[in-house]
Amino acid sequence: MTQTPDTEGSFWPDTLAASIVAKRGDSHVVATGITPSGPIHLGNIREVLSGDAVYRALNHAGSSAKLIYIADTFDPLRSVYPFLPDDYSQYVGMPLYAIPDPEGCCENYAEHFLKPFLAALDELGVKVEAYRAHEMYKEGLYSDVAVEAVASSAKIAEIIGRVSGRELPEDWISYNPECSECGRITGPTVTGADPAGEWVDYECVCGHSGRADVRAGQGKLPWRVDWPARWKVLGVTAEPFGKDHAASGGSYETGSEIVRDVFGAEPPEPIVYEWIYLKGQGAMASSTGLAISINDILGMVPPAAVRCFVLRPRPEKHIDFDPVNGIPGLHDEYDKFEKTYFSPDDPVDEWSRRIYEISQPGEVPTEIPSQVPFVHLSVAAQAAGGSGEGALEVIGRSGYSVRESDRPAVLSQIERAKVWLSEHAPDAYKFSIQEVVPDAAGDLIPEQLQFLGKLSGVLAEVDWDPDTVQSSIYELGKENGLNAKKAFGAVYTSVIGRDSGPRAGYFISSLDRDWVVARMEEVGAL
Ligand SMILES: [Zn+2]
Ligand SMILES: [Zn+2]
Structure with a gap:
């Protein structure tokens, strides 16, 4: 795999950090956010890793930056996902923080998926300040912006209608109350609001009517308003988000106008990223079950190689993840960057050097670690x-x-x-070493059996290293009129009971020589 470097020859987070500093000065808040509605997968990780890369690049460039992560715990459960019990239909429409953990082990639904995710972030060396959206509302962080948004509902409706083309009902109020009776946030219809924005009245599908205190966080702002409100509250200056939000008329465009005209602040610099696809299947999404959780990936790929895999391509490039055939290559590619970084002869180029540095979950090693493919x-x-x-x-x-x-x-x-x-x-x-001569050896032709008999003698003498073993098998096969497939096939059949396997030189030389010699002799005598 090759990758064209940026035109300047620098790694993209550094290029982006330089342009952010030029526009916005040198004090930064990089925000990332994920809805913890299911197992958090590699696609979600691109959001947080992209934010972390830019955060690190900003600090590297001399800025003072912090990285925050907001868990959308106040978002409703949208449907009964494939991994949920059927009776979770009763919780559809309730906010994630208020729904019980489907496995009963954590405080609530959101925490159940957040806990392993935050552990994965720790392993990946992503140091975030984590916020939970429902706490931000209930603890008053949003009070002023929420009141402002409710009071400015007409202006916001005008912006959303004009920019996104989405027709909002007349008298639309920029607030989603949480029903005090059934707990749903999707159930209530707003029937009236305080012109000053302090409260809204609602009627819920459950039959309950009530009044929500906006300042106290008895509800939340709709997504298109919540996002710009968050920029204002947290002073966000840069933020990664998926390409869906970046579309024309999308939530970044409406949010930018809302944050300027309603909240009097500037939108963050966008870091728009493409999806990560599960090879041959589609974009990863936990709602469809088409995803591998980040924790499962860390069970197969070390944190630095995960960072390298996700961060090396520019964010607007799509990434294919292939858990079947792609895992060895993903390790090898990271090892290659590491070799380049520590190469004693060539000075490492800026692009490769920064990829290696930003891939490290912790300190950059001072000498090259032992590598085994x-x-x-x-x-x-x-x-x-x-x-x-x-x-x-x-x-x-x-x-x-x-x-x-x-x-x-x-x-x-x-x-x-x-x-x-x-x-x-x-x-x-995959293979398993056969403790006794495999049945498949009975199918070998006489030329292969004779070859194995001779091979046992040769292997007893040669240097026991991968290259010598590989070429000994090949040369002896040739001398005996066997092509490579037949010669190596005879060796594999004797050891693992089928006619192909891992690269023979490495594989055979990794086994005990006496055992191999005895096995070749035994099969050769059949
Ligand atoms: Zn749990
Ligand atoms: Zn209700």
Whole structure:
């Protein structure tokens, strides 16, 4: 995979930070937000990582920036998602903070999905100040803007109607009360409001009529008003958001006009990002179940490589994530940036250097960590029958040296390889060493059996390293009139009971030599 650098040769967060500083000075609040309505997936992570990259770039450029994250806990549950019990239909329309945890382990629905997400952010090295939207309303952070918005409903309706083309009802009031009887935020219809914006009256689908105190947060602003209100309240100067909000007439455009004309503030600099697609399936979305949670991904890919994968492409480029075939390549690409960064000969280019630095969840290492290609780790893990320590031994035998201080990191990588193998990897990457001669060996032709007999003698003598083993098999096959497929096929069949497998040189040399020699001899004598 290659990537065209920015024209200036700098990494996009740095280019963007420079332009933000030029326009807005050097004190910044970068805001990110996600609705915790389901497991938070890799697509959502692009929002937070993009914000984190720009936040880091702003500080790197000498600004004073902070990164905040707002969980939209005051948003309603929109439908009974595929991962919810059927009886959750009773909670549709209620805000997420007020719905019980579907698994009963956390304070409420929103917290259930927030907890693992915040843990993932911590692992990814994203240091955010986290806010919960319902608390911001109930604790009074929104009081003044909410009252202002209700009092300015006619002006806001005019802006939304003109900019988005969306026809709003006459006497529309910019407020969604929370019904004090049934708890729904989608149930009430506003029937009247204080011209000064302090209260609204409503009738709910449940039959209840009541009055909501705007200042006390007994309801929330509709999305198109909530967003600009948040910019004003938190002083947001830059914010990543999905391309849907950036469309012409979309919520960024209406929000920009509302924040200027109603709240008297400037909209943040936009960081518009494309979706992350699950390869061959579509854009990730937790509402459809078409997603892999960030926590599951961190079980297969270390935080730095996740950051590198998501942040390397410019935000407007779409990203394909392929959990089946893409995982080894994703590790390899990160390893390549790391090698480039620590290359003793060439001075590293600015683009690669910044990608590596911004990919680090913590401090940038001072020397290159021990690298073992991911596919080799997956071979070693299987050759060792799943034991981490055993796999480390296999890795050592096959010519990779792992420093003592890097053993814990490599052991974690072995665990990640095992997760990938059991959850997603295609069969081509999977094998198990056969303890006794496999039945499939009975199908080998006489030329292959003779070849194996000779191979046992050769392998007993040669240097036990991947390249020598690989070329010994190939050369001996040629001398005996076997093409590569037949020669290597005979070796694989003897060891794993099928005629293809991981790259033979590395694979065979990772096994115990005496065992291999004995097995070739035994099959050769069939
Ligand atoms: Zn829970
Ligand atoms: Zn109600």
